[in-house]
Amino acid sequence: MKISANTPKNILITGASSGLGAALALAYAASGRVLYLQGRKAEKLEEIAAKCRSRGANVYTKIVDVTDSAAMQNWVEQADKDNPLDLVIANAGISAGMGSDGENGEQVRKIFATNIDGVINTIQPVIPFMLKRGKGQIAIMSSLAGIRALPSSPAYSASKACVRYYGESLRGALAFSGVSVSVICPGYITTPMTDVNDFPMPFIMSPEKAAQRIIKGLEKKRGRIAFPLRLYLPLWWISCLSPRLTDPVFSRLPAKPSL
Numbered sequence: 001m002k003i004s005a006n007t008p009k010n011i012l013i014t015g016a017s018s019g020l021g022a023a024l025a026l027a028y029a030a031s032g033r034v035l036y037l038q039g040r041k042a043e044k045l046e047e048i049a050a051k052c053r054s055r056g057a058n059v060y061t062k063i064v065d066v067t068d069s070a071a072m073q074n075w076v077e078q079a080d081k082d083n084p085l086d087l088v089i090a091n092a093g094i095s096a097g098m099g100s101d102g103e104n105g106e107q108v109r110k111i112f113a114t115n116i117d118g119v120i121n122t123i124q125p126v127i128p129f130m131l132k133r134g135k136g137q138i139a140i141m142s143s144l145a146g147i148r149a150l151p152s153s154p155a156y157s158a159s160k161a162c163v164r165y166y167g168e169s170l171r172g173a174l175a176f177s178g179v180s181v182s183v184i185c186p187g188y189i190t191t192p193m194t195d196v197n198d199f200p201m202p203f204i205m206s207p208e209k210a211a212q213r214i215i216k217g218l219e220k221k222r223g224r225i226a227f228p229l230r231l232y233l234p235l236w237w238i239s240c241l242s243p244r245l246t247d248p249v250f251s252r253l254p255a256k257p258s259l
């Protein structure tokens with residue numbers, strides 16, 4: 001994607017070694033653009049980086065766990081010092097559900113650490129820099145599971161609701177600073193995260209198509225980028241109803257495998 005007046009030049013994306021993060025990196029890859037890409041699987045991350053370079057982008061990769069706050073602080077700060085970041089996408093995340101034995105404390109803590117602390121560790125280091133410049137954009141990957149809690153994956157739903165609220169609050173708090181915050185709430189996307197699901201996933205979408213929807217929403221600086229509409233709207237409406245009315249259906253949703 002070419003650089004224009006409303007597309008960012010220097011972009012940092014976490015979880016770029018796979019799925020949605022990789023699709024976003026590839027969609028943004030273009031001559032003149034600087035991409036900071038993060039993951040844990042070096043080989044996969046390098047594969048994506050090489051494809052981005054072949055599209056003309058200048059790419060820097062980093063193997064780091066998003067739960068490591070000190071390492072993330074160093075990496076994000078250094079990236080911003082070298083190339084002031086226009087857009088930071090806190091995308092890395094994990095998912096798991098009740099499986100056959102339920103969700104234990106270890107799994108809950110692991111999901112919260114990655115999906116909540118990981119987001120904090122990605123965006124907090126860059127906020128002071130963006131505020132100083134009076135410009136910049138932050139994108140937080142939530143999910144439609146953050147719109148209406150899914151009993152089939154309690155910790156995942158809670159983590160996505162948490163980062164949605166965090167992002168939406170932050171958007172208001174930074175409204176007059178020149179820094180904009182967007183929260184992304186996708187439905188089902190075909191990635192390794194959903195490959196393990198053995199139940200029907202309505203309106204599932206390719207990561208490439210999802211990346212285009214996200215990029216369009218970010219260009220318009222939308223507060224909430226939620227899609228597909230035909231899944232988002234019913235879930236949003238259901239979230240307004242009393243759990244007493246919706247439990248009989250939602251409690252019967254098929255369980256996602258545990259970690």
Ligand SMILES: NC(=O)c1ccc[n+]([C@@H]2O[C@H](COP(=O)([O-])OP(=O)(O)OC[C@H]3O[C@@H](n4cnc5c(N)ncnc54)[C@H](OP(=O)(O)O)[C@@H]3O)[C@@H](O)[C@H]2O)c1
Nearest residue numbers: 015017018019020039040041065066092093188189191193
């Ligand atoms: N797929 C969907 O249907 C869907 C729907 C709504 C929202 N989302 C959200 O979209 C985001 C991306 O998911 P995806 O579907 O693209 O899944 P994915 O293909 O499994 O990719 C997850 C990415 O996150 C990285 N990651 C996970 N834990 C990490 C950690 N502790 N430290 C650093 N990196 C870590 C992974 O890196 P390594 O593999 O290199 O470790 C990988 O690059 C997630 O936040 C997910 O919750 C997905």
